[in-house]
Amino acid sequence: MATQRTRQCEVKRKTKETDITISFALDGKGEAQCATGVPFMDHMLNLFAVHGFFDLAVRASGDTEVDAHHTVEDLGICLGQALKKSLQDFSNIRRYGFSALPMDEALVRVTLDCSNRPYLHYGVPVLEQKVGDFDTQLAKEFLRAFTMHGGLTLHVEMAHGENTHHILEAIFKALGRALDEATTLDPRATGPISSKGSL
Numbered sequence: 001m002a003t004q005r006t007r008q009c010e011v012k013r014k015t016k017e018t019d020i021t022i023s024f025a026l027d028g029k030g031e032a033q034c035a036t037g038v039p040f041m042d043h044m045l046n047l048f049a050v051h052g053f054f055d056l057a058v059r060a061s062g063d064t065e066v067d068a069h070h071t072v073e074d075l076g077i078c079l080g081q082a083l084k085k086s087l088q089d090f091s092n093i094r095r096y097g098f099s100a101l102p103m104d105e106a107l108v109r110v111t112l113d114c115s116n117r118p119y120l121h122y123g124v125p126v127l128e129q130k131v132g133d134f135d136t137q138l139a140k141e142f143l144r145a146f147t148m149h150g151g152l153t154l155h156v157e158m159a160h161g162e163n164t165h166h167i168l169e170a171i172f173k174a175l176g177r178a179l180d181e182a183t184t185l186d187p188r189a190t191g192p193i194s195s196k197g198s199l
Helices: 039-053 068-087 137-150 166-181
Strands: 008-014 018-025 031-033 055-062 097-101 106-114 118-121 154-159
Touching: 008 068, 008 154, 018 039, 018 068, 039 055, 039 068, 039 166, 055 068, 068 137, 097 137, 097 166, 106 166, 137 154, 137 166
Parallel strands: 031 055, 118 154
Antiparallel strands: 008 018, 018 055, 097 106, 106 154
């Protein structure tokens, strides 16, 4: 169980399709060790952790001989669960985060609310089907699972861009930065920032 002081936890999930262990710390140094069996996701998760100053260790194996869908979706589930456990009742955090991030010709905006009301808006045009061996549609599947299990309202929008790799990099970097802002402790808050008193 995470505490407000440590804000970290470990999540394990094993199914007939995947076996995943994630160690996640909100108040980290941006250190990542990711071995998911999907090299492009290793790269994206590393960017997320570095730019959000999260410490993240991931070990995953899955039925990638079929394709990477189950592994990527379950990674989103586990990371979302880890985030929610680390936040507990969403007390004392700024709650909202935003990042507009350029990556060469690409510009992406990520806006999020640690609201405990899961919702994903993915305003990214259809990209090239593949980046290397990675199916680019899986980025949305990862984010959908992450928002549902993390209790986030998440809006991802591409202002412009041409290179699919650059666009996806910008999304994960901006996600890390926006989440870092939203989960930063605010000394003025005495609980969840909500007029209702809870989220």
